[in-house]
Amino acid sequence: MELYDQDRTIAAIATAPGTGGIGIVRISGPKAVEIADAVFRKPSGKKLASAKTHTIHYGHVVDPASDAMIDQVLVMLMRAPHTYTGADTVEIQCHGGPFVEQKILETVVSAGAAPADRGEFSKQAFLNGKMDLSQAEAVMDLIAATSEMSRRASIEQLAGRLAQEIENQCSLLLDLTTLIEANIDYPEYDIEEVTYERLIREVSKVLEGLRELYRTSDSGIRMHQGVKTVILGRPNVGKSSLMNRILGKERAIVTDIAGTTRDVIEENVDLDGVPLRLIDTAGLRQTSDAVEKIGVDLARKAAEGADLVLWILDASVPEDLDSSAEAAEMLDFLKEKQYIILINKNDLTDARVRPAAIPAEAPLLWISARTGDGMQELSAKIREMFFRGAIQADSQPMITNVRQKDALRRALEALESALEAAKSNLPEDVIMIDLTNAYDALGEISGKTLKSDVIDEIFKRFCLGK
Amino acid sequence: MYLEQGVDVAVIGGGHAGCEAALAVARMGLSCIMFAVNLDSIAMMPCNPSIGGTSKGHLVREIDALGGEMGKNIDKTYIQSRMLNTGKGPAVHSLRAQADKFRYKETMKHTLEEQPGLKIRQSEVVDIDLKDGKVQGVITAAGAYYPCKAAVICTGTYLNSVCFHGDFQAKTGPNGMQSASGGLSEALMKKGLPLRRFKTGTPARVDGKTLDFSKMEEQKGDEHIVPFSFENRPEEILRPQRSCYLTYTNEKTHEIIRANLDRSPLFGGVIHGIGPRYCPSIEDKVVRFADKERHQLFLEPEGENTNEYYVQGMSSSLPEDVQRDMLRTIPGMEHVEIMRTGYAIEYDCVDPLELKHTLEIKRFDGLFSAGQFNGSSGYEEAAAQGLIAGINAALKIKGEEPLIIDRSQGYIGVLIDDLVIKGTNEPYRMMTSRAEYRLLLRQDNADLRLTPLGYRVGLIPEARYQALQEKIQQIEEETKRLAQVHVSIGANDLLRSLSSTELNSGTTLAELLKRPEVSYKALAPIDPERPSLPEDVTEQVEIQIRYAGYIEKQNAQVEKYKKLESRRIPENIKYEEIGNLRTEAVQKLSRIRPASVGQASRISGVSPADISVLIIWLEKNRH
Structure with missing residues (x-):
C-alpha cells in the first residue's frame, strides 16, 4: 500500500x-x-x-x-x-x-x-x-x-478510461503471476508451465500497452494543465491583442505605445478545445530602458520553460519581415523548441509573401488578432503539434498528472527489468519480484495490490490441494 | 477437585503445536506439563504422511533454526525425501519428506519423555482458572487442579469435534480419537472468548496389497538428500527410501461423485464449518472445476511397517460405499480395499484477531494459544506457532522481552502476522506467495536468519551458535575473495565448455558467478587459490552473489516496510477519539489493536486515508 x-x-x-x-x-x-x-x-x-x-x-x-x-x-x-x-x-x-x-x-x-x-x-x-x-x-x-480544465467532462472521461486501461494491463499481469505462483506453490500439479517464451511475450505485451500510455502522458498532463504557451514578438506587434483574441476578453492593457505591457500575464484558456496556459510577455526587443530590460530577460526565460512559443511578426511593418538579423537570432533561439510563427495584422495588408528570412520548413500562419482571421488554423496547428491531431471525448486514455506518470514510470522500469531477467533465464520466482513491483506501482493508480489478489486467483482458477 | 503440584507452564494438547511448546518451555529451564486426551495421539499425523513441501518446508527449517524439534524428528523418521522446485530459484526450493507416521509420533513422544522439566499427562483440561483475567491454573475432567503461571492452548481439531462421512456422524476427534468435549470450549466462551467453527477433511487410507502400482507413475525420493535440521549432515541420516505413486481420476469417478452429491454432508448442509480452499474435497473439485477431465491422486505410504496408503487428492466426506465405488474407478485401484474411511471434521477454534503477535490471547494475561485452535491448518504451521507460543510463555514468566519474528525475518513471521493482523475466514495454510520478501526468506538461510534469535532465548546451545558465527565469517570472506580474484581471457576455454559467452577482457570470479550457467563448482579450474569450504558455505556465497541485484531490491522493500513497522502505536490509544477515522476503521483498529502503523496498514477495512489520519494523530500526540 x-x-x-x-x-x-x-x-x-x-x-x-x-x-x-x-x-x-x-x-x-x-x-x-x-x-x-x-x-x-x-x-x-x-x-x-x-x-x-x-x-x-x-x-x-x-x-x-x-x-x-x-x-x-x-x-x-x-x-x-x-x-x-x-x-x-x-x-x-x-x-x-x-x-x-x-x-x-x-x-x-x-x-x-x-x-x-x-x-x-x-x-x-x-x-x-x-x-x-x-x-x-x-x-x-x-x-x-x-479550473476551467477540470470542469471539462472529457477530462473526467479520460480519467475513467485511464483507470480502465490500467485495469486491463493489471489483469494481464495478474493472469501471468497467478500462473507463476500456482506453479511455485504447487509444483507437482498439472498446471501449465510458464515458459520464458511466454513470459517474454506477455511482459512485452503489457510493456507495449503501458509505453503507449506513457507516451500520452505529456499530452495528458498538458491536457490537464494546458500547453504552456509563450507569445513573443517585438513591442506593439500585437501580442496582447492575440492574447485577448484567444481569451475572448480584454485582459492585457493594449495600446499602440511600444512597451506598455511590462508584466508577464498568464491565463488558462481553451482555444477550440485545445487547453493552453498562455503567457504574455513584455515586448521582446533590445532596449536601453533598464526596467523594461528585466521584462525582456524574463520573457526570454519564460520562453525557455514553455511548451510552445508563438512568435509574432507584424505584416504591416515591412522591415519587421525583412529584419533577417533578428530573424536569425530568434530562429536560433527557437530551434530547440516547438514554435509557430504568426504573421499578424494581415487585415492591414494583402501581402502574403513568406519573409525571406524564414526557412520553408518553419511553421507559419497568417492571422489577424483583431478580426480573428486564422485562429482556427492556429488551434488546428497546436492540436496537431501537441495532441497528435485530435482531442476528442472518445480519444485514448491518458495520464493526466505527474504522480501517475511517476508510478507508470516505475511500473515500466520494473517490467523492463522483468523482461531482461526472463531473457537471461533467471528463475521465475526472481522475476516475480519485478512483476510484483510493476503491479504494485500500477496499483498506486488503480488502488490494488498484488498479494491480496493473487492467492484468491490461484484458488479460483486452479484445482489444487490434497 | 484436588490440588496437584504446580508448574510454570501447562500445555493443553499434545499435537505438533503442543510438542514444540512444551519442549521449548522445558528447554528454556522452566517446569512444564503437557496434557493430551490420549498419549497415543502425541505428535500424531492424522492427515497426510508428510512433513514440509512448498513454504511448509521453509517453516520446518525455521523451526529448526530457532531450536525446535520438528526438523530433527522428521530427519529420524523419514521414508522419502525430496527437494521440490529445484528447477526454479533458490527462494522456492522446498524440502518435503514422507514420514513413517508411526515412528514419527513414537520418536517425538520419547523425546518429550526424555526432556528434563517436562511432565506428560493423559488428561483432558476442561477449564482454565483466571483471577482478574490472569491465568492461575488449569482444571482437568477428573477434577485435578494444576497451578501454573501460564498456559498454552493447543487443542488442534479436538475441541467439540465432530466427524462426518455421508449420514454418519461421530463426536470423535481426528482418526477416531476421543474428542475434547468436556467443556473447555464452553468455559472459554463463558469467560468472553468468542469461538467459531472450522472444517477440514482427510481422504481414505487404503490397503497397499490391493493396489496395482504398475498402472501408476512411480515417484522416487532424491538421491542426494538435504536434512531438515541444520544440525544433521546428509550422510548421517541416509536410509532406504519408499516411493509414492501418481494416478488420476476419470469421468467415471466424477459421475459417481455427481450422482451422490446429495449424500454428502458438505453439500447437504449438515456441515456448517468453513473449509479451506486449498484443501478441497474431491466432491468440491468435481463441482467447482466441472470441465476438468481428471484430477491427480498420489498414493503415499503411511510407514515402513504398514500396508496403509494415503490417497492424496481424494479428501471426501461422501458415504463409505460411494468412497469405495469412486476409488475403484481409478487405474490401479480397481480392487482397492479401504482400511480407514475418509471424513470431514468440524471443530472449535478462536478468531486469531484475538491474539497478540506473541500468541498470547489479548484478553487473558498468561494464556497463549497455537496451531489449529488459532485457525491455521497443517502440522508445520501448528508446530511453528507452538514453538513461538511456548517461547513467549517462558519469556513472559522470566520477565524477558518477547520474541516476535517479523515478515522480513521468516515465514513464521508472515504466518503469525497474517493470522493476528489480517485474520482468516478459512483454515490458514502457509504459501510462498504470502511472503513479500521471498528471496530473502530462503530455506537454505533459515539458520542465518533465525539461529541468533534462538540463541538469545536460550534454545540454541553455545556450540551451535559459535558454529554459525564461523559459517557467517566464511561466507563473508569467500564472497569478498571472489570479488577480488581477477580472471583473464584465459578463462575462455572453461567458459566455452559451459556454453557461456567468452570474455573480451578481464573480469572477476564474482562477475562470472552472476551468469546463470556458471556455478561455483564449475569455476574451480580457474580458481587455484580456492580455500576448502563446506558446501553450505559455498551455497550461500553462490546465491548471494548470483542474486545480489534482486536481493538488493528486496532489501529496499524491507527498509520501506520497517519504516512503517517502527512507528509504534501506544497500547492505550482510543481510536474513537481520533476525529476523521472512518467508523469501520475505528472498529477494526479497536478490535485488533495493532502495535505499529505498519500492522495497522495491513488490516482489511483500514484505508490509506485512515492510516494518514492515524499518522497525523500520532505525530501530534508525540509532542
Missing part, C-alpha cells in the same frame, strides 16, 4: 494565475522553513529558522546556486500548528506577475519542496486535523470548479 506521505513539504503559487499586483508562493510542510532559508536572504543575514512564528520579514529571493536575485519579497513565517495547513508554512509575497511567481516556485522546488498537487494544501490541512472531511472536500471542489 502506498501511503500519502505527510512528511512531504509542498509548494505552489497560492494566488490565482494571471492576476497582477502581489503574488504569493506558499511552502507548507515539515521542511518549509529550511527550504525558505535556502532561497531567502535577509539584509541582516539572519535565518528564518531563528525567527519567531507569525512574523513578517523583508528580503530577497535568490537562486541559491548563483546567489542571483530573483525578486524583492516579504516573507510570512508561520509555524505549526496555527497555520492553514497545520504544518509549518512560509508564504513568499512577491511582485505580482506569474513569471516571477513561477520562477520563485521553481527555485523553491529545486531547494527541496514538492510541487503541490491540486488541493494538496487542503489535504494537508485535513490530515493535520485542521478541517473535517466535508470541509476539505468543499475546498477541493471549489479549487476544482475554478
Whole structure:
C-alpha cells in the first residue's frame, strides 16, 4: 500500500494565475522553513529558522546556486500548528506577475519542496486535523470548479478510461503471476508451465500497452494543465491583442505605445478545445530602458520553460519581415523548441509573401488578432503539434498528472527489468519480484495490490490441494 | 477437585503445536506439563504422511533454526525425501519428506519423555482458572487442579469435534480419537472468548496389497538428500527410501461423485464449518472445476511397517460405499480395499484477531494459544506457532522481552502476522506467495536468519551458535575473495565448455558467478587459490552473489516496510477519539489493536486515508 506521505513539504503559487499586483508562493510542510532559508536572504543575514512564528520579514529571493536575485519579497513565517495547513508554512509575497511567481516556485522546488498537487494544501490541512472531511472536500471542489480544465467532462472521461486501461494491463499481469505462483506453490500439479517464451511475450505485451500510455502522458498532463504557451514578438506587434483574441476578453492593457505591457500575464484558456496556459510577455526587443530590460530577460526565460512559443511578426511593418538579423537570432533561439510563427495584422495588408528570412520548413500562419482571421488554423496547428491531431471525448486514455506518470514510470522500469531477467533465464520466482513491483506501482493508480489478489486467483482458477 | 503440584507452564494438547511448546518451555529451564486426551495421539499425523513441501518446508527449517524439534524428528523418521522446485530459484526450493507416521509420533513422544522439566499427562483440561483475567491454573475432567503461571492452548481439531462421512456422524476427534468435549470450549466462551467453527477433511487410507502400482507413475525420493535440521549432515541420516505413486481420476469417478452429491454432508448442509480452499474435497473439485477431465491422486505410504496408503487428492466426506465405488474407478485401484474411511471434521477454534503477535490471547494475561485452535491448518504451521507460543510463555514468566519474528525475518513471521493482523475466514495454510520478501526468506538461510534469535532465548546451545558465527565469517570472506580474484581471457576455454559467452577482457570470479550457467563448482579450474569450504558455505556465497541485484531490491522493500513497522502505536490509544477515522476503521483498529502503523496498514477495512489520519494523530500526540 502506498501511503500519502505527510512528511512531504509542498509548494505552489497560492494566488490565482494571471492576476497582477502581489503574488504569493506558499511552502507548507515539515521542511518549509529550511527550504525558505535556502532561497531567502535577509539584509541582516539572519535565518528564518531563528525567527519567531507569525512574523513578517523583508528580503530577497535568490537562486541559491548563483546567489542571483530573483525578486524583492516579504516573507510570512508561520509555524505549526496555527497555520492553514497545520504544518509549518512560509508564504513568499512577491511582485505580482506569474513569471516571477513561477520562477520563485521553481527555485523553491529545486531547494527541496514538492510541487503541490491540486488541493494538496487542503489535504494537508485535513490530515493535520485542521478541517473535517466535508470541509476539505468543499475546498477541493471549489479549487476544482475554478479550473476551467477540470470542469471539462472529457477530462473526467479520460480519467475513467485511464483507470480502465490500467485495469486491463493489471489483469494481464495478474493472469501471468497467478500462473507463476500456482506453479511455485504447487509444483507437482498439472498446471501449465510458464515458459520464458511466454513470459517474454506477455511482459512485452503489457510493456507495449503501458509505453503507449506513457507516451500520452505529456499530452495528458498538458491536457490537464494546458500547453504552456509563450507569445513573443517585438513591442506593439500585437501580442496582447492575440492574447485577448484567444481569451475572448480584454485582459492585457493594449495600446499602440511600444512597451506598455511590462508584466508577464498568464491565463488558462481553451482555444477550440485545445487547453493552453498562455503567457504574455513584455515586448521582446533590445532596449536601453533598464526596467523594461528585466521584462525582456524574463520573457526570454519564460520562453525557455514553455511548451510552445508563438512568435509574432507584424505584416504591416515591412522591415519587421525583412529584419533577417533578428530573424536569425530568434530562429536560433527557437530551434530547440516547438514554435509557430504568426504573421499578424494581415487585415492591414494583402501581402502574403513568406519573409525571406524564414526557412520553408518553419511553421507559419497568417492571422489577424483583431478580426480573428486564422485562429482556427492556429488551434488546428497546436492540436496537431501537441495532441497528435485530435482531442476528442472518445480519444485514448491518458495520464493526466505527474504522480501517475511517476508510478507508470516505475511500473515500466520494473517490467523492463522483468523482461531482461526472463531473457537471461533467471528463475521465475526472481522475476516475480519485478512483476510484483510493476503491479504494485500500477496499483498506486488503480488502488490494488498484488498479494491480496493473487492467492484468491490461484484458488479460483486452479484445482489444487490434497 | 484436588490440588496437584504446580508448574510454570501447562500445555493443553499434545499435537505438533503442543510438542514444540512444551519442549521449548522445558528447554528454556522452566517446569512444564503437557496434557493430551490420549498419549497415543502425541505428535500424531492424522492427515497426510508428510512433513514440509512448498513454504511448509521453509517453516520446518525455521523451526529448526530457532531450536525446535520438528526438523530433527522428521530427519529420524523419514521414508522419502525430496527437494521440490529445484528447477526454479533458490527462494522456492522446498524440502518435503514422507514420514513413517508411526515412528514419527513414537520418536517425538520419547523425546518429550526424555526432556528434563517436562511432565506428560493423559488428561483432558476442561477449564482454565483466571483471577482478574490472569491465568492461575488449569482444571482437568477428573477434577485435578494444576497451578501454573501460564498456559498454552493447543487443542488442534479436538475441541467439540465432530466427524462426518455421508449420514454418519461421530463426536470423535481426528482418526477416531476421543474428542475434547468436556467443556473447555464452553468455559472459554463463558469467560468472553468468542469461538467459531472450522472444517477440514482427510481422504481414505487404503490397503497397499490391493493396489496395482504398475498402472501408476512411480515417484522416487532424491538421491542426494538435504536434512531438515541444520544440525544433521546428509550422510548421517541416509536410509532406504519408499516411493509414492501418481494416478488420476476419470469421468467415471466424477459421475459417481455427481450422482451422490446429495449424500454428502458438505453439500447437504449438515456441515456448517468453513473449509479451506486449498484443501478441497474431491466432491468440491468435481463441482467447482466441472470441465476438468481428471484430477491427480498420489498414493503415499503411511510407514515402513504398514500396508496403509494415503490417497492424496481424494479428501471426501461422501458415504463409505460411494468412497469405495469412486476409488475403484481409478487405474490401479480397481480392487482397492479401504482400511480407514475418509471424513470431514468440524471443530472449535478462536478468531486469531484475538491474539497478540506473541500468541498470547489479548484478553487473558498468561494464556497463549497455537496451531489449529488459532485457525491455521497443517502440522508445520501448528508446530511453528507452538514453538513461538511456548517461547513467549517462558519469556513472559522470566520477565524477558518477547520474541516476535517479523515478515522480513521468516515465514513464521508472515504466518503469525497474517493470522493476528489480517485474520482468516478459512483454515490458514502457509504459501510462498504470502511472503513479500521471498528471496530473502530462503530455506537454505533459515539458520542465518533465525539461529541468533534462538540463541538469545536460550534454545540454541553455545556450540551451535559459535558454529554459525564461523559459517557467517566464511561466507563473508569467500564472497569478498571472489570479488577480488581477477580472471583473464584465459578463462575462455572453461567458459566455452559451459556454453557461456567468452570474455573480451578481464573480469572477476564474482562477475562470472552472476551468469546463470556458471556455478561455483564449475569455476574451480580457474580458481587455484580456492580455500576448502563446506558446501553450505559455498551455497550461500553462490546465491548471494548470483542474486545480489534482486536481493538488493528486496532489501529496499524491507527498509520501506520497517519504516512503517517502527512507528509504534501506544497500547492505550482510543481510536474513537481520533476525529476523521472512518467508523469501520475505528472498529477494526479497536478490535485488533495493532502495535505499529505498519500492522495497522495491513488490516482489511483500514484505508490509506485512515492510516494518514492515524499518522497525523500520532505525530501530534508525540509532542
